[in-house]
Amino acid sequence: MKNNIHAIILARGGSKGIKNKNLISIKNKPLVYWSIKHSKSSKLINETWVSSDDNKILKVSEKYKAKLIRRPKRIATNKSSSESAWIHAINFLKSQNIKPTHIVGIQPTSPIRSSKDFDDAIKHFMSKRFDSMFTSAVINDHFIWKKNKSKNLIANYNYKNRKPRQLIEDKFLENGSFYIFKTEKFLKFKCRLFGKIGTYEMSKIKSFQIDDMQDLNIMKALAIKYL
Secondary structure, eight states, X not given: OOOOEEEEEEOOSOOSSSTTGGGSEETTEEHHHHHHHHHHTOSSOOEEEEEESOHHHHHHHHHTTOEEEEOOGGGSXXXXXXXXXXXXXXXXXXXXXXXXXXXXXXOTTOOOOOHHHHHHXXXXXXXXXOSEEEEEEEESOOOOEXXXXXXXXXXXXXXXGOOOGGGSXXXXXXXXXXXXXXXXXXXXXXXXXXXSEEEEEEOTTTTOOOOSHHHHHHHHHHHHHHO
């Protein structure tokens, strides 16, 4: 069966960290614009959809030639999972007799990427016969401490025998830029990662995402050079 690859951009109206985050201006364009632009410029993505509960986001997305999916408010809260929104979107497409074989699940909070990233990731996905894929940044010096129930600090590494960075094995940090998964298996597992899982590595710059105002200020500075 021929591949029918659809991108679904999740862009709800509410945001806990930044009000109207998906419409905030990045290099004189609303944030959601960049994901639409790069998705529609892809040679391998057949259609680009925006799922939102917000009329302003839907209107802006339509202006930039994305197709629209109105998301119910009940799955557009701070506690709603991306999975619930993707499931709703896929079921909507099916109701319109649209049957994507694969979904590229795009998160607009990571605007620094290109259409080539989508195409290269899709090619990698297909060549390795993955079922699902996440984008990542490679790290090898990520030292994390946490507090236990007694409020004592615990490390995720042996701090008494700290290895030089060059000797530490690479790890892959999910950067949240986008995911790729087979549609029918996703509906079965109801999870974005399943089966044979792969990753598409991205640079640290492309892995940066907006969660709060500090992130936004950094992104605006990065956008001048990288968008």
